[in-house]
Amino acid sequence: MAQFISTQKRQGYAIISIAKEPVNSFDTAMWQALHAALQAVETDSSMRGVIITSGLQRDIFTAGNDLKELYAPLTSAQQYAIFWEAQSRCLVGIHSSRLATAAAIRGACPAGGCAISLCCDMRLMTAGAGGAIGLNEVALGIPVPKYWAGVMVQVIGHAAAERLLLSGSMVPPKAALQLGLVDELVDDKAQLLPRAEELMQQAVKLPGGARAATKAGLRGDFDEAWLQYALTWEAGPRGFARITDPNTVASVGAAIQRLSKGGGKKQPQSKL
């Protein structure tokens, strides 16, 4: 799995690049690998920040969860528990990181990819057509995980988050900027990473301990509750019951069908 995730170190921060062709779908191993890459940066005391970005050929941050992990006929209660735990530990790890975190988003950022980016302190996105961001699970017949919705509420406020989540919406770049879903747009995609690095260089100038402690004060209770809920409820029988629900099986099955037939489509289907 290490071959899909690469880390480059700069002065005071690292860049984690995710490139699992074609769409960076996240199965258990990918969540574990991303978490391990993050922890490797965190244990380096010279590191005060990390940028997460996609190295894919196509303009996709990540299409999110690999549907095989969410399709009951292809998984099991035990496998689902391991998957959900790996995903949750990774996301909570990003959200609670002592590092200053930034997501550099080139193109499409649905579902699980949106979750990764929302967990970062800041988000930059390419301005061009084809870009879109959102937790669009409802449009695919899947509930938005409780604390993913909670992170979106933190970022754009309750009312705006409800409107997007309950309609399963994806948001284009300009609207994303207006909502505060992303912090900055970059017109030229070749400038996405350089601009993210500029902002990161500013962030890592600050005394790291005070910034990290302040972030922990702001997010710590939420993250503790999130991990507890994810491991106790969502990874357990109640969580698995969600995906064995016949409606969910039908929805996810249909999505898998569309994706296997949809090769060459310009916009990737969300894998959740």
Added chain:
Amino acid sequence: MAQFISTQKRQGYAIISIAKEPVNSFDTAMWQALHAALQAVETDSSMRGVIITSGLQRDIFTAGNDLKELYAPLTSAQQYATFWEAQSRCLVGIHSSRLATAAAIRGACPAGGCAISLCCDMRLMTAGAGGAIGLNEVALGIPVPKYWAGVMVQVIGHAAAERLLLSGSMVPPKAALQLGLVDELVDDKAQLLPRTEELMQQAVKLPGGARAATKAGLRGDFDEAWLQYALTWEAGPRGFARITDPNTVASVGAAIQRLSKGGGKKQPQSKL
């Protein structure tokens, strides 16, 4: 200490003026004195509101905590506990007050001064250059106290608060108004207190009991948790460990050095 804080009573409300030259730095005695002045207004049943303002010569609300209380070599675990309790009881007292509270901010309002003003129901600020407001502790190498950050979140929302706090930013008056950090700007500083009194006269027309009970419903759980956390964790060994951290000692020591050399500077350094 009573000589630094004076209270004038008007019809239905009081004006508490703080004037400890040169910058209204808050040591243990000052926090106790402000709290006592607030309580004296609260126990007067004819009082339904209070305005907190600065009587300093310079355009400073208060520069915040006296750094001597935060500099480990000059204090002790016991003194720090006494200080933190006095500060926290005062701030929670303001935030939870049955009175309608208003901060009339002339000029600079960093750190502890910002905390006092955020705990009030409303904030008016002079519009002129030299005015700035924010919890800028991170820029000084100190973490923002958890519930101070929580109050800022209440006032301007989670995302905006995170952006300011994690960057240790101070905000000029126009931006403060746009963010909702302050409620109104006053161009002529001679009109600051008169305009605040106008708004307070409106506020105290309302039935005091219903307004106070509604405020308690909105803030009560938060304030209970805040005081508990401040007294149990922050005033205890864990809190003292924060200021004995070598990085913090270095940062605070450097700030004390800068301030003792910086006499006559136009903008006061934050005292936190």
